Amino acid sequence: xxxxxxxxxxxxxxxxxxxxxxxxxxxxxxxxxxxxxxxxxxxxxxxxxxxxxxxxxxxxxxxxxxxxxxxxxxxxxxxxxxxxxxxxxxxxxxxxxxxxxxxxxxxxxxxxxxxxxxxxxxxxxxxxxxxxxxxxxxxxxxxxxxxxxxxxxxxxxxxxxxxxxxxxxxxxxxxxxxxxxxxxxxxxxxxxxxxxxxxxxxxxxxxxxxxxxxxxxxxxxxxxxxxxxxxxxxxxxxxxxxxxxxxxxxxxxxxxxxxxxxxxxxxxxxxxxxxxxxxxxxxxxxxxxxxxxxxxxxxxxxxxxxxxxxxxxxxxxxxxxxxxxxxxxxxxxxxxxxxxxxxxxxxxxxxxxxxxxxxxxxxxxxxxxxxxxxxxxxxxxxxxxxxxxxxxxxxxxxxxxxxxxxxxxxxxxxxxxxxxxxxxx
Ligand code: PMP
Numbered sequence: 001x002x003x004x005x006x007x008x009x010x011x012x013x014x015x016x017x018x019x020x021x022x023x024x025x026x027x028x029x030x031x032x033x034x035x036x037x038x039x040x041x042x043x044x045x046x047x048x049x050x051x052x053x054x055x056x057x058x059x060x061x062x063x064x065x066x067x068x069x070x071x072x073x074x075x076x077x078x079x080x081x082x083x084x085x086x087x088x089x090x091x092x093x094x095x096x097x098x099x100x101x102x103x104x105x106x107x108x109x110x111x112x113x114x115x116x117x118x119x120x121x122x123x124x125x126x127x128x129x130x131x132x133x134x135x136x137x138x139x140x141x142x143x144x145x146x147x148x149x150x151x152x153x154x155x156x157x158x159x160x161x162x163x164x165x166x167x168x169x170x171x172x173x174x175x176x177x178x179x180x181x182x183x184x185x186x187x188x189x190x191x192x193x194x195x196x197x198x199x200x201x202x203x204x205x206x207x208x209x210x211x212x213x214x215x216x217x218x219x220x221x222x223x224x225x226x227x228x229x230x231x232x233x234x235x236x237x238x239x240x241x242x243x244x245x246x247x248x249x250x251x252x253x254x255x256x257x258x259x260x261x262x263x264x265x266x267x268x269x270x271x272x273x274x275x276x277x278x279x280x281x282x283x284x285x286x287x288x289x290x291x292x293x294x295x296x297x298x299x300x301x302x303x304x305x306x307x308x309x310x311x312x313x314x315x316x317x318x319x320x321x322x323x324x325x326x327x328x329x330x331x332x333x334x335x336x337x338x339x340x341x342x343x344x345x346x347x348x349x350x351x352x353x354x355x356x357x358x359x360x361x362x363x364x365x366x367x368x369x370x371x372x373x374x375x376x377x378x379x380x381x382x383x384x385x386x387x388x389x390x391x392x393x394x395x396x397x398x399x400x401x402x403x404x405x406x407x408x409x410x411x412x413x414x415x416x417x418x419x420x421x422x423x424x425x
Contacts, residue, residue, distance in 0.1 A: 001113045002023075003035070004021070004023065006240070011402060015299070020243055020387070021249070022038075022382070022387075023035040023036075026088055027042070027055055029053040029055075029056075029405060030042050030053060030405065030410055037183075038385070040387045041387065041402075041410055041414065042387050043389075043400050043401065044387055044388060044389040044399060044401055044402070045402060047242075047269070047401075048355070048401050049269045049402045050270075050273045050274050051119060051245050051247060051269075051270035051321065052273040052312050052315045052402040052403065052404065052405065054274070054276075056311075056312075058311050058314070059272070059273055059275075059308050059312050061311070062307045062355070063275060063307050064312065066082060066304050066306075067304050069303075071305050072303065073129070076300075080129075082303050082307050083180065083303070083306050084420075085306075086309050087101040087103075089310060089313055090267075091281070092251065093251055094281045094340035095251075095254060096254075096262050096265070097283075098281045098282055099283070099284045099287075100282050100287035101279055101281045101282075102295065102297075103295040104277075104279065104300040104301075105276055105297060107135075107136055107241035107242075107268035107278055108136025108137055108141045108206055108279045109278050109297060109300075110266040110268055110278035111136050111140075112141060113297075114204070114237045114266045114280040115127055115144075115204065116294075116295060117235075117280070117287070117290055118237060118263070118290060120289035120290055120294070120416070121201075121288075121289035122233065124234065124252060125199050125201055126159070126160075126196050126198055126199045126200045127143075127144055127201060127202055127204055127355065128161045128163060128234075129145070129160055129161075129203070129396075130146055130163055130164075130166075130205050130206075130209065130299040131147075131165045131172065132146050132209050132215055132276065132393055133145060133146045133147075133239075134150065134209070134210065134211035135206075136204060137150070140158060140160065143160050144160045144346075146162050146165065147211070147212065147393050149364075152272075161192075161195040161196050162195075163184070164187060165184070165209060166184045168211075169215075169367075178218070181312075182221055182224060184221070185221045185222075185224035185225050185228075186224065188228045188229070189228050192229075192232055192234075198200050198232070200232060200234040200236055202229070202235040202236065202237045202264075203225060203229045203236050205225065205238065205239065206239045206240075206241075206242065207239075207248070207252070207253030207257065208242075208248060208253055208351065210355065210399075211242075212391075213359060213391055213392025213393060213394070214356060214357025214392075215350070215357075216350045216351055216352060217257075219257060220257075222254060222259075222260030223257055223258050223259035223260050225260070226259065226260045226261055226262070227259065230261075235263040235286065236260070236262050236263050237262065237264045238254045238262040238265050240252050240254065240266060240267050240423055241266055241267060242269055242270075243355065244267045244271065245271055245313070245316060245400070246316050246325050247271035247325065247354060247404070248351075248352040249329050250352075251316075251322055253352070253355075262284070263283050264281070264282045264286065265281050266280045266386075270418045271309050272283075272305050272312050273315075274308075275304060277301075277309055278300070281285060282332070290329065296345060316404070321404035321405055324404055325354050328408065328411050329356065330353045331412055332354075332400065332415065335411075335415040339415070339419055343361075343422050345360050345362075345422065345425070346357045346358050346360060346375060346422075347367055348361075353404075358400070359392065359397050360374045360377070360398065361396070369394035371394055371395035374391055374395060374398055375387065375395070375400065377399070381418065381421060382423065385417075386417050386418075389401060402414075
């Protein structure tokens with residue numbers, strides 16, 4: 001039985017349907033190799049995970065060496081050297097002087113832990129999030145996910161309040177930036193005042209709303225948002241699961257926003273370029289609210305994943321991948337904007353660094369989402385050897401999120417292939 005047949009027979013339909021018809025057997029750098037021998041330029045990085053590239057030799061060597069020493073020893077029972085080393089390293093790279101870390105397995109688990117900590121630190125119970133936001137697929141994180149498509153056929157969820165997304169292309173307030181005065185950020189005051197019981201523990205938000213369609217807030221947004229929540233006595237939890245570790249052309253996405261000091265930063269995906277690991281790092285004073293026994297994750301802080309994360313951070317710094325993401329991203333954005341001028345299908349081009357979205361519309365005036373067209377384009381690009389993502393709340397956003405090591409030649413291949421494919425439509 002071949003792999004696709006096994007998927008059809010033995011994996012849940014939720015996994016087996018909609019999967020790209022490519023059987024991946026190996027990968028290196030930006031290149032995926034399929035069972036039929038074909039190779040692909042990966043512009044989605046396993047959903048924005050392999051920031052240092054697939055199977056980076058230095059990260060593999062660090063993981064391999066750790067594996068020979070120790071595979072598992074729950075770090076909440078024993079001291080594990082590599083866990084301490086990674087926590088110290090994170091205190092040096094996470095913004096806002098945050099110092100104390102907790103390790104877990106995934107982005108959703110990191111967000112769950114961060115919400116628990118915020119509740120304990122403030123003694124409050126409510127959480128505010130953004131429409132179009134995405135924070136995971138556990139009940140708690142779905143409760144603060146502002147997209148019914150991700151919640152349907154399930155529920156009930158936990159109570160949460162939602163603020164209008166800073167989605168300038170489809171402004172929920174019907175305004176235009178900058179004459180709007182960033183009214184969406186100011187409206188957070190009203191969300192607290194009118195939608196909550198006045199018992200808000202935290203705002204949870206992504207610096208760029210990845211799954212929502214690479215929605216890129218105006219630069220003032222998070223400075224205003226953080227101030228409003230801090231003045232209320234609540235915390236600001238920034239979900240850097242997708243934006244962290246260089247993706248946006250800065251080490252963390254929130255660094256693009258002046259005055260937006262987070263109290264807790266959550267991480268996963270790019271933290272170890274493919275080894276499973278989640279984490280959150282908190283302000284020291286905030287971290288003290290969780291007493292021993294209050295929280296635990298059996299596999300959290302797996303030594304192999306932590307060793308990989310340490311090597312990954314070293315690679316990102318030494319190979320100057322953050323700078324490369326900023327440079328190549330700027331060039332790609334320019335090329336995509338040029339393409340947008342002659343292609344009515346491309347309604348909006350947005351993003352930062354190597355987190356880029358092309359929102360496709362059937363008509364520039366009505367902005368009717370072009371979801372089928374997005375899926376068809378992804379398939380044609382795949383046939384031409386370039387893998388991109390498709391996302392957004394309407395399923396009409398092409399997501400360009402390659403490994404941060406992508407070269408100028410590879411970027412050129414992406415844009416020329418896209419231009420060629422679009423000109424034939
Ligand atoms: N937060 C954000 C911003 C994400 O993009 C994702 C995953 N797409 C998650 C949380 C959930 O991460 P995981 O799948 O590792 O639980």
